[in-house]
Amino acid sequence: MDRLRDKIIPVTTLLALLVVAWYAFAVVLNGPFQRDLDRRAGETPSYTEFLVKTWSQPKPTLPAPHQVAQNFFKTTFQVKPWSARSLVYHSWVTLSATMVGFLFGTVLGIVIAVGIVHFVALDRSLMPWIITSQTIPILALAPMVIVVFAAIGITGLFPKALISTYLSFFPVAVGMVKGLRSPEVMHLDLMHTYNASAAQTFWKLRVPASIPYLFASMKVAVAASLVGAIVAELPTGAIAGIGAKLLSGSYYSQTIEIWAALVAGSLVAVLLVALVGVAGRITERAMGGREA
Amino acid sequence: ADKVTLQLKWVAQGQFAGYFVAKDKGFYEEEGLDVEIKPGGPDVAPEQVIAGGGADVIVTWMAAGLSARDKGVPLVNIAQPFAKSGLELICPKDGPVKTEADFKGHTLGVWFFGNEYPFYAWMNKLGLPTEGGPDGVTVLKQSFDVQPLIQKQADCISVMTYNEYWQAIDAGFKPEDLVVFNYTELGNDLLEDGLYVLEDKLKDPAFEDKMVRFVRASMKGWHYAVENPEEAAGMVLDAGGQDENHQKRMVGEVAKLIGDGKLDPALYERTAKALLDQKIVTKEPEGAYTTAITDKALK
Amino acid sequence: MSRFGISWQAGLALVLCAMAAVALPLAADAAFSAGTTVLIFALIVLCALASMTVASTAFAAAILFVGAHGAAWLLVSGIAGHEGSARASFFLLVAAAWLLAWRCVTELVTIRPKNRTADTMLRLIVPTIFGVWLLLLWEALVRGFGIPFVLLPPPSTIAVRIANSLPVLAADVNQTIFKAVLVGYVLGCGTGFAAAIAADRFIFLRRGLLPVGNMAAALPIIGVAPIMVMWFGFDWQSKAAVVVIMTFFPMLVNTVVGLTASGHMERDLMRTYASGYWQTLFKLRLPAAMPFIFNALKINSTLALIGAIVAEFFGTPVVGMGFRISTEVGRMNIDMVWAEIAVAAVAGSVFYGAVALVERAVTFWHPSIRGG
Amino acid sequence: MQPASQAVVEAKKLGLTFHTGDGPVQALSDVDLTINKGEFVSFIGPSGCGKTTFLRVIADLEKPTSGSILINGMSAEQARQARAYGYVFQAAALYPWRTIEANVALPLEIMGIAREEQKARIKRTLDLVNLSGFEKKYPWQLSGGMQQRASIARALAFDADLLLMDEPFGALDEIVRDHLNEQLLELWKQTNKTICFVTHSIPEAVYLSTRIVVMSPRPGRVTDVIESTLPRDRPLDIRETPEFLAIAARVRDGLRAGHSYED
């Protein structure tokens, strides 16, 4: 019951507002072309007719919410979930690559952060290049990566997960470098007096102190990793995955399908970010955290 | 069976119906071939894939193929299923552009990624600079669709007769609402979808034989597709193509461009010259095509 | 620090040299004259040995520097023009030279110079050596294995391309970075921040906005970019819009977390002053959130660049880094692609570095800056 | 003014229970206490007996779970919002991004006091706690005692009628402590402030207070309230008088009674 009041009502209110704004936008954006059409056809529709028309174009600039909802419903619930026409299937393809990539990305990010915090040589030499690596436009590289892997016979999940990893390790690395360096000076001094080894200081002090940074970074990383997986689906020939749906949709100007795929992608994102959030809250509670 | 990997220039669609038909109807199998068809996508350069060893044979446009050859990827055309070009520039009739003379000072949508050469060759011929300004044309890198036309971001856009043209029609333009500049009709066409392999591999007789069989089966596929466009479209859909109606129409339109598979040397010369004129290739290409394969395959 | 020890890098380098000697010649064709070959061996072996016997760290580092880079230079310039002819011996020597450079860096980071300029120099030189070696290894491998240049061009040809295309590169940078990235970054970080404050201020919004924000987070750029082109036209405004969407979420998440980062007693103090929401925000919670906010600003500095470049794949005037990349891939001018990537990398690093500098100034009090 | 009848703090059957992972902790139980305007009340008791908690309830930082509390006749929340008190926490709670000066300025900024006036007050209070010369230092550059003094300065700078001080002089040596005790008494006498003062030092409690509240833990409660018979004017050497020592002895007895290892 509390959940209803605390979560569902605010979310639905906000979404309702969004939907209203969306309808308005649809009129604004689809209007000019509709007017062109009517003019060429020599029609002079009434105002309401015009509204309805802007909300029911087959390939609108901005599809109306109900058009997207219909398509989403049809491709989610009215086809078998494992068929290539099902958004559930495509979402799953993307989700699996995202999760693998996110997992690797988080681990890699943490490993890099640990290295940077513990070895001056790494801090000095690696950090600038990690930053550089992130400024390489991934979409430019993604096709080459996919092509290279395909050339040596590796296709499917792995190359996509690799792109996800590439995008997601960075937020984790940056956040964890900060987090692992965030313990208070006195807490570090205490470890120093025990002559604690670097590993002990790491596990008993740096890791617990970095937890808030870790989860904030992981939320960003999971979103980035989804983007990576979708981007990586483009050069694979638009066969499976949300990226493939987006691509084929945009290739044929099927805006409604694009938006349905976008909605699916967003739902996956919400799911993933929420999962990370729940994991964060559980961890905090286990660490004796007190309500903020 | 001998393995052959074919890299397409674009996603699975009617444009490549012949290959899908040949695979589906077992024409490749009959020739003792096990063919894998890899769809492309935006920013998959088939020339790069073949240079990296990811494919044995690729479908690409001749301009892109020759330019890759100029950059050190020794591609050789072994067959030319598309005898004619399907490229067009379309403009709404109620817009400012009605003839070639009206281009000056307006914005034209062009596909890049190796597809821009015919357009630049044409502008070169018209003597129009492409850097914008009142005396030239402003070029817009066009996206996958006909939105720039609908949004009025460009005065004319590029379309393929078999694809985007119909999207414009679907979007509500009637054929009589459009001014069409067809590259073939204007004599500006450069050769489109052909089959290319690496030169040194071709020296291997076993590979050459494989290609002979491949081209033979592919052309058989194409002829079947030309005669049975509906059935061919179904096979494209099975291979991952989208939008049934659209694919049927596309196969039908593509059928009009298909020839016997042999490269017309005159068209080749024109393409090579246009590229040289624009300095897209730096030297006269040599050995960029062979008729040996088609001669053996299509007796 | 105990000197006169055998460092494992130098030791292993010697072993590799011995193996390379067994596996001679360096290349299948006449890429290397006998003289050059001897010179390379001599450089590596002598410098490795000398570095172990010299007393001063700085001197050892200098010797290693000369040995590693001299040998690498000879190897790389020798193989140029003879791509693909390298044999095992060549790669063993490259590895040996690389080990010496590694040793050099390890020596350098132990130096603690007294004066500031020397320290700054040292701080710059270490990552530079690291970077130079990335490029050297790349060059050696690409040329040594004879990888087709259309797959991966060696850095030297990229450098030549950059030098020859400065006007084009400048125009692209102006279009992509100075217009799309900067505007989008400022707007995206700004709106993300404002949304976080709004979510913090109104519980109702926090509960509603955060899930909606999550949705926006993962709106994949390739889905959004074409839509933005539809809405904002094909010029830089649509790219800036994509950047806004990409940078919004990291800012939102980090700010929301950061706003809870102040201590309980610090907040109680504000309560005792009956401090209003905004006062507490500006005087306590925002300063305490700064480390998190800068976290987002740093992540966003690279995201913005990726976003703007990728967005240019979907309709653009014929200028811009993304346009150039996608176009030149199609034209098989892969060296131009990498030239743009290199420029993007430099611009991104400068951007990130600037943000990091501001961070040091603003969060000087945080343990991670005070020295943790 | 009717100093005797004007209640500043009025606690009635006040109780507060914390709920923790392993069961409830009764931090305060059945506390009845009235503090009148102008009084100087010290709280003394073994550690964990609820002194801090009681001050926090007065300050509206903790809500009682039973009973009621009134501050100046208002609810604790209203009093807080009226900025009725200044609070010195047991720990210094200085903001690390502000210099000492800026930390002291914090409440003044929040209350919108003019810049000139701020400067004057900062100077005065930092002088008072003997921290002049450290205005531009950051908290982590000060010793523990200096940090505590800075936090006292911060509470004094903003001139509230009710002062809540939680062991303000805990980390200070005898000399400074005597000095600050004198200063505080002086301030109190001149301004007729009401002061609630937690301390662990019996002599300090006796020297400063008009009333001493002795508390005892588990559950936290008031076990004794001792009225001081000392005059308002108290030179430091009053601490040697028999009267003083008698009160101190009574406090000590009360304190001892509350300690577990004494029963």
Place this chain on the structure above:
Amino acid sequence: MQPASQAVVEAKKLGLTFHTGDGPVQALSDVDLTINKGEFVSFIGPSGCGKTTFLRVIADLEKPTSGSILINGMSAEQARQARAYGYVFQAAALYPWRTIEANVALPLEIMGIAREEQKARIKRTLDLVNLSGFEKKYPWQLSGGMQQRASIARALAFDADLLLMDEPFGALDEIVRDHLNEQLLELWKQTNKTICFVTHSIPEAVYLSTRIVVMSPRPGRVTDVIESTLPRDRPLDIRETPEFLAIAARVRDGLRAGHSYED
């Protein structure tokens, strides 16, 4: 064993200057001090005189900028690496994500002590500081004094020969303080530990120490070292003896001399 000649701490011309944004602070200057095995040395002095800094130098948490220091004949770093000492910080410095029990266990875990033994030691030391029953609580659920006691327990749990204690009893009331003073003396007598003890209480310093070091600020330096003539066995009421009061008076004089508002 030659208790008199075995130097545990040997400082020679020790100096330490902090460089801050607005100029250098001389926290220690020319400190010469030798502490022998089995001694109980108290440090007393106005706040900011360098007591904490000196302890931190012994503990190798701060590097001196001049002079030298030897611990057990080794450098401070080697001594730290040999885990020569236990340190009680001026603030409790408990880890907020660990329960009290787990906080006390921390050094034991680090030193790899067996789980059984850990449990026994935790129980013993928490009993000693009277915190049994609070094992499962988190630091923020304890009062200030309880936190400080937990931090004392943590330092005692790991049984080092040298104890560095920075105002360990600052936040405790007189009764607990007396109790812990007795306990500490008992421990010291039984184990022959060396103890460096910072305090602000003159009676505490005199009651506990074999030697009292009086320090003075700006620059931080040692102004007086007072040998105690009290016997090793010290009942609490030794504090009323004239001998005791005489030493206390001497310390008070030394302390007063170091205070700025006295000159």
